[in-house]
Amino acid sequence: MANALVSGGVRSWYTRAASGRWTVPAFIIVWTVVVIVPLFLLLLYSFLETKGFKVVWDPSFHTWDRFFETGRWTVAMRTLRIAIGMTVIELVLAFPFALWLAKGCRSQGLKAILLTLLTIPFFLDLSSRTIIWRALLGSNGVVNTVLMELGITSEPVEWLIFTEFSVFFGLAAPYFATMVFPIFLVATLIDDEYLDASRDLGANPLQTLFLVIVPLCLPGVIAGVVFTMVPMMGEWVVPQLMGGGKVNMIGRSTEDALSTLNYPTAASLSAFVLAILVALLAALTLLTRRRGGVAGLFEALKL
Amino acid sequence: MSAADAHAGRRLGRAQRLRLWEHAVYAPIWRPLAAWIGLVLIVLTYIPLVWLVVMSFSDRPLSGIPHPLTLRWYDELFATSAWIEPMTDSLWLALAVGVCCVLISVPVGRAIPRLRRRGGVLLITLLPLFVPGLTMGAALFLFIRSYMHFKLGMWSVFVGHMVWALPFAFLLVIVLATRFDHRLLEAAEDLGASAWQRFWQIEFPIMRPGIVGAGLFGFILSFNELLRSIFLRGTETTMPIYTWAQASSHQSNVPIIFGLASLIFGVTLPIIGTFFWILFSRTDRGR
Numbered sequence: 001m002a003n004a005l006v007s008g009g010v011r012s013w014y015t016r017a018a019s020g021r022w023t024v025p026a027f028i029i030v031w032t033v034v035v036i037v038p039l040f041l042l043l044l045y046s047f048l049e050t051k052g053f054k055v056v057w058d059p060s061f062h063t064w065d066r067f068f069e070t071g072r073w074t075v076a077m078r079t080l081r082i083a084i085g086m087t088v089i090e091l092v093l094a095f096p097f098a099l100w101l102a103k104g105c106r107s108q109g110l111k112a113i114l115l116t117l118l119t120i121p122f123f124l125d126l127s128s129r130t131i132i133w134r135a136l137l138g139s140n141g142v143v144n145t146v147l148m149e150l151g152i153t154s155e156p157v158e159w160l161i162f163t164e165f166s167v168f169f170g171l172a173a174p175y176f177a178t179m180v181f182p183i184f185l186v187a188t189l190i191d192d193e194y195l196d197a198s199r200d201l202g203a204n205p206l207q208t209l210f211l212v213i214v215p216l217c218l219p220g221v222i223a224g225v226v227f228t229m230v231p232m233m234g235e236w237v238v239p240q241l242m243g244g245g246k247v248n249m250i251g252r253s254t255e256d257a258l259s260t261l262n263y264p265t266a267a268s269l270s271a272f273v274l275a276i277l278v279a280l281l282a283a284l285t286l287l288t289r290r291r292g293g294v295a296g297l298f299e300a301l302k303l
Numbered sequence: 304m305s306a307a308d309a310h311a312g313r314r315l316g317r318a319q320r321l322r323l324w325e326h327a328v329y330a331p332i333w334r335p336l337a338a339w340i341g342l343v344l345i346v347l348t349y350i351p352l353v354w355l356v357v358m359s360f361s362d363r364p365l366s367g368i369p370h371p372l373t374l375r376w377y378d379e380l381f382a383t384s385a386w387i388e389p390m391t392d393s394l395w396l397a398l399a400v401g402v403c404c405v406l407i408s409v410p411v412g413r414a415i416p417r418l419r420r421r422g423g424v425l426l427i428t429l430l431p432l433f434v435p436g437l438t439m440g441a442a443l444f445l446f447i448r449s450y451m452h453f454k455l456g457m458w459s460v461f462v463g464h465m466v467w468a469l470p471f472a473f474l475l476v477i478v479l480a481t482r483f484d485h486r487l488l489e490a491a492e493d494l495g496a497s498a499w500q501r502f503w504q505i506e507f508p509i510m511r512p513g514i515v516g517a518g519l520f521g522f523i524l525s526f527n528e529l530l531r532s533i534f535l536r537g538t539e540t541t542m543p544i545y546t547w548a549q550a551s552s553h554q555s556n557v558p559i560i561f562g563l564a565s566l567i568f569g570v571t572l573p574i575i576g577t578f579f580w581i582l583f584s585r586t587d588r589g590r
Contacts, residue, residue, distance in 0.1 A: 023410050023411055023414050024411055024414050024415060024418060024424065027407065027411045027428075028424060028427060028428075031427060031428065032427070034443070034462055034465075034466055035427070035430060035431055035439075035466055036427065036430075037446060038439075038442035038443050038445065038446035038447075039434070039438075039439075039442050041442065041445055041446050041450055042438070042441065042442040042445055045445055045449075055449060093340050093344065094340075096328075096333060096336055096337040096340060097337045097338075097340045097341045097344075099324075099328060099333075099337065100333065100334065100337030100338060100341075101337075101341070103320075103321070103324040104321065104324055104325065104328075104333065104334055104337065106321065108584070109584070111583070112580060112583040112584040113580075114341060114345070115579065115583040116576060116579040116580045116583055117345050117348075117349075118345070119575070119579045119583075120572065120575055120576055120579065121348050121349075121352075123523040123524065123527060123571065123575050124352070124527060124568060124571065124572075125527045125529070125542075125543050125546060125564065125567070126527075126529070127529065127543065127546055127547045127550045127551070128355060128546050128550060128560060128561070128563075128564035129351040129352060129355065129564075130351070130550075131550040131557065131560075132351045132354050132355045132358065132367075132561075133351060134365070135354070135358060135364065135365050135366065135367030136350075136351075136354060136367045138365075138367070140366055140367075141366070141367040142366075142367040142368060145367075145368065172344065172347060173344055173347040173348040173351075174348070176344045176348070192320040192323055192324070195323040195324065195326075195327050196323055198327070199323070199326065199327075205326055205327050205328065208326075208327040209327055209328055212327070213327060213328070226433055227432075227433070230433055230434070230435055231435050231436070233435055234435025234436055234437035234438055234530065235435075236437055236530060237529065237530075237547070240551055241550065241551065250437075251437045251530075254437055254441055255437075255533070258441060258444065258534065263445055263449055266441055266445075267441070267445060270437070270438040270441045270442065273435055273437075273438050274434070274438055277433055277434065277435075281426075281433065285426075
């Protein structure tokens with residue numbers, strides 16, 4: 001009886017959702033309220049000021065002026081440097097790997113295993129995974145102990161942890177998959193006939209790589225840059241745990257600003273990240289336009 | 304094997320295709336180099352996981368050396384109860400997020416590929432994928448707390464998690480819905496199937512990986528979410544916030560979270576591992 005009621009309820013709910021034309025518009029309205037409005041508000045707040053712990057409605061560039069003058073600019077530039085540097089490193093590492101995974105991996109089983117291994121860590125908490133590097137790389141850690149036992153160094157190597165190097169190192173593995181997947185997806189869609197045609201027309205391997213494969217992979221590369229660089233700019237756990245408070249990035253500054261109720265400053269820091277995101281998304285849209293935009297990528301996945 | 308595959312197979316054999324790629328990307332260097340890069344990074348990803356579990360049995364976990372072995376930290380873990388409330392809160396929250404992800408992403412996600420102009424809708428729907436957690440957390444915080452003057456609590460964490468997890472659910476559902484052949488539904492309608500029968504007997508079985516995945520993504524993404532929760536939590540504590548608070552403070556509690564994290568990995572790893580293994584090996588057979 002109860003079962004029939006439940007299934008009847010589900011049934012009528014489903015039939016209405018499927019037949020009604022309101023499903024998507026209704027969702028978009030709610031989504032706009034919880035996603036777009038807060039993001040606009042964030043931009044707006046960055047043009048306001050706090051007076052006596054209250055946000056005052058008095059639009060000005062004051063917060064932005066201070067953003068460029070104070071230490072926040074240093075933090076923003078360090079964040080940008082680490083994010084861009086690490087993204088370039090990931091791109092260099094991920095591009096050949098993604099191509100190989102898409103087209104060169106002979107065994108389907110191995111491919112599925114590698115894809116699974118790359119996906120899993122994304123779902124695991126980053127802070128407990130990162131804290132362990134301290135025990136491995138610290139001055140009494142395993143690496144230094146081994147190095148000293150082997151007589152390679154007499155003193156512990158200090159730059160392994162709590163430096164900008166260690167922040168780079170800590171970011172390398174968590175952000176590899178975000179670069180691999182978009183490139184992998186786009187590379188699987190490349191029609192092998194193009195390579196055949198390119199060779200028939202007398203192109204050498206380098207020409208085929210740079211004139212055929214790379215341009216065809218470009219949307220994937222840009223998507224990979226978006227997925228890797230943008231979250232990295234908001235990264236907080238790794239710089240905190242691997243940098244030991246010495247390598248502050250925007251994340252830490254935002255949290256500090258929010259906890260001292262300095263909302264406009266927090267907003268301007270986040271808006272800075274947002275501006276970079278918008279620029280990258282615009283580039284992505286322009287590059288995929290010829291293939292029918294972002295939606296075209298989904299169409300292509302039909303195969 | 305689909306018709307398209309048979310067609311491609313006729314044009315170029317598998318081995319032939321492979322040779323084409325090897326020729327184009329300098330086979331002698333490419334193959335070993337690419338494989339090694341992947342191997343090194345995957346090892347770098349899993350060393351902390353393995354070592355975390357090993358260290359949870361070590362007497363001096365912070366030294367990074369697994370000697371002497373002990374169960375002391377697990378004893379301490381079960382002796383304290385501070386982590387139980389965040390754990391149960393997180394589980395309920397993750398369950399709610401998972402269920403809501405399915406309930407929203409399936410009806411909306413299957414409708415999106417049928418829209419005439421879907422570029423804009425897709426971009427808005429998937430936008431939170433690109434926004435760093437911190438930025439989204441700060442934006443929602445300003446909106447809810449400073450602008451709307453609502454009291455923060457579990458509900459605002461839930462909103463933050465939905466904004467994070469739902470786009471992933473959509474990603475799965477939309478990919479499957481795009482691949483879905485609508486002529487099947489038309490044929491069923493011609494044969495007199497009701498709307499419910501068309502959904503339950505045709506669309507649902509085909510969409511099942513997407514539906515299961517949407518729920519699973521929602522659950523696991525929510526269970527591990529930190530950056531948004533920190534801003535939206537008010538006075539509540541979820542499991543990742545608890546772990547983070549312990550990990551970032553220089554206290555003796557750190558060894559306990561090694562044990563705790565190991566237990567969580569022990570539960571989550573097999574579930575997602577199996578799911579993705581099935582997903583990826585099926586997809587490959589389809590190609």
